[in-house]
Amino acid sequence: MDGLRLLRRHAAAFGRFAGLGSGVTLAASATLVLLSHWIPWMAANALTTIASTVLATELHARVSFGHGRPGLAGHVKSAATIVLGWLVTSAAVGSLAVLRPGAGLVLQQTVYLSATALVGIGRYLVLRLAVFSERAPRTRPGGGVRLQAAYDAAA
Numbered sequence: 068m069d070g071l072r073l074l075r076r077h078a079a080a081f082g083r084f085a086g087l088g089s090g091v092t093l094a095a096s097a098t099l100v101l102l103s104h105w106i107p108w109m110a111a112n113a114l115t116t117i118a119s120t121v122l123a124t125e126l127h128a129r130v131s132f133g134h135g136r137p138g139l140a141g142h143v144k145s146a147a148t149i150v151l152g153w154l155v156t157s158a159a160v161g162s163l164a165v166l167r168p169g170a171g172l173v174l175q176q177t178v179y180l181s182a183t184a185l186v187g188i189g190r191y192l193v194l195r196l197a198v199f200s201e202r203a204p205r206t207r208p209g210g211g212v213r214l215q216a217a218y219d220a221a222a
Contacts, residue, residue: 081191084131088123088187095119096176096183112157120149132199144198145190152186 095115102111124145128137137145159182163170170178 077195080131080195084127084191084194085187087126087131088190091119091123091126092180092183092187096180099179100172100176108160109157112153112160116149116153116156120146127194128199132195134199137199141198145194148190148193148198152183152190155186156182158182 095118098118099108099111099115102114106114121142124137124142127145128134128141134141156179159178160175163175163178167174
């Protein structure tokens with residue numbers, strides 16, 4: 068596959084990933100605001116993160132990467148990336164609370180969504196390269212065929 072076609076294919080996958088992820092994130096953000104009126108923010112963030120992770124994993128596996136159903140292993144690996152993301156978003160909003168105790172909802176959401184965007188880029192790379200990597204036959208020097216991740220980050 069030539070470099071330009073490979074680049075277009077992965078750019079399209081990233082576009083789908085970003086679009087779906089943004090939609091799920093915005094829905095999660097609205098849910099987080101609603102839930103935080105009834106339960107502590109950290110608990111609301113955890114619940115929202117779990118629900119949005121399951122939904123996003125299904126969408127990314129099937130739509131973004133054309134991988135099909137992710138199965139339990141795919142969900143567990145995706146959830147591992149979310150645990151780190153949850154820590155990052157919690158640290159960002161927690162830091163805001165310490166640095167600006169009276170920060171309003173708009174600033175809180177700006178910090179939350181900015182941290183989530185950075186986490187999303189990291190998730191794309193991990194999911195694309197490790198969790199839902201493409202498999203393609205590759206000829207061994209001795210003439211045999213083996214499966215290996217086809218994505219070439221350098222291309």
